Amino acid sequence: MSLSRLSVVDVDLCVGCQSCMFACTRRFGEGGLSKSAIHVKSAGGFERGFVVIVCRACEDPPCARVCPTDALRLRVGGGVVLRKEKCIGCGNCVNACVVGAIFWDDESNKPVICIHCGYCASFCPYGVIKLERQERW
């Protein structure tokens, strides 16, 4: 079941509507963005298109390696799962992620990390992102 991964199919289809970002926070029944683990920004102005930042579901995730309290458990199929009760909010994981896919929730002072559920993809009308299911990575 966990062998799924959110991936960016074609970033050039992105119009920057950010419906995915709002969907991600809505998983918790909230409006807005503070719980979003996906980010869309322009590639230096709207005219240059967009950058869609999603967790790559690394097999050996650097974020987990730098966590001092072992709060980031390896996820089956790649990436990590946050164990909130262990997290001390140091932010090391944010700095360790090269693609910048770990976000921060100021309200709880803890990282926001993609769980590859694919809820965002169901709100992308342009087919930019997709939840891919595979047997093995």
Add this chain to the structure above:
Amino acid sequence: MIVFTVGPLTGMYPLASKTVVMFKSPLTGNLGESHAGGRSAIAIRMAGYGGIVIKGASDTPVYIAVHGDKVAFRDASTLWGMRSSYTVGRVLREVETGAGIRSIMRIGRAGEKLVSYACVVTETYRHFGRLGLGAVWGSKKLKALVISGRRSIKPRDTKLYREVYDSIFTTITKSPIMKKYHDIGTAMNVTPLNKLKALPTKNLKEASFDNADKISGEAIAEKFLGRRVACSHCPVSCIHLAILKEPYATEPYFYKTIMISYDYELIYALGSMLQISSPEGLLKLIDKVEKEGLDAMSCGVALAWATEMLEKGLIDKEILNGIVLKWGDFDNYIRAVDQLVEQSTEFYKALAKGVEYASKIYGGEEFALSFGGNEMPGYHTGPAAHIGYLTGARHSHLNGAGYSIDEKFLKSNVKPNVEQIVDDLIKEESWRQILSSLVVCYFGRGIYKPDVVVKVLKTVDYNLNEEDLNKLGMEILQEKYRFKLREGFDIKKLRLPKRVSETLTPLGIVTPEFVMESVNLYIKKLHLIE
């Protein structure tokens, strides 16, 4: 004072991503109101605000940076005078944080130099276009406003919220209502309006343009469309960007590749009104207007009026600083925009205050297409459109959408009558007060119908029924009119430019008597004095 507002649906539901700005218009002297999308509304709400009020003025150029609860006034003397509003955006993009969750609103030179119809540009391709917000910023020495935030909003019933959200999202993405904006964008109006003979051309000497097919939405999409972009939290992506690739004259194999945002109103004001049939020329002119930060509509109407003044010999080229304005000659129009912003002669100085003002000094009032001081929008569809421009609280086609009332008469083959037009205009304009208070984009008016609005508002703790909303809409409209009157708006001074009656509409000749009778009835029916 400038008031920026968003609404209770912003960040919660799609298409509620407009920022509405209220101010005193330097162009009309009374109610200033302008709406823009981009990332502005989302950024304001996500930074934790329902509104932002800017009072007073700075002695030196400043820009304001708001990141969540941190507010900073920063020196903008280096940004002041920059030749392009694009560059201002580029600089601020680098020095400020919040990529993806911020809005960068700024003025161009037109705002700095207090052109009465200077606009505020946001996210490069969206605008607080009409009524001169840019000049108000300029007068405060406010060059830019950057705002960002990443909050969330908790609805009381999270399950219900998701259900209502899903149904609205599905309607938007699946229904044909939004298709027009989605595919070709507002520019798709060019062809039907031209066929109808309702496309103002050559300063409305004509109502159709022989070469409209060269600058139509379809033509531009086919040859130049390079990218489609959306406002934050709106899946429609109505923003259409054209690509223009131009070789450098002096350097072989060097190209300047620019992207230009276009819409129906720009094609009308800077295209057909100036009889420009070259799409490349039109795009270059739009780009120039964008860089300078002018309202494209007022600017186009001003240039069209000046062209006719020269054509009729009422002014000479000296007064235009040597620029011979000629229908279709986009190079000279681009040069004229420079002169207009610089206000290099007394004539350009007057023109920078709008055609109403300039025509009082130089003559040509009969063909100065101004309505209550605001330059004409691109619909010569019949009497309701023109009555709407005169009576609308901000003298815009978007107030009561007179053009769609005209369309209704045309389709049903019913002769337009005063009573019907006035009732329809008031009904639409007062309902739109609700939509704009919720900052729902007017393009989504077919989605956010009264019953949907009632349902949606419940999820954010506003328990109002349709009757409450209608009453509230009317009250807001009346309040806006009271502000207009307080600031010196005088219905007796309203005039229908003679040109409007000289050029046939699809519904026949629009007579001043019919129009003024409607205007008077409109004011009466607003019941401003209880």
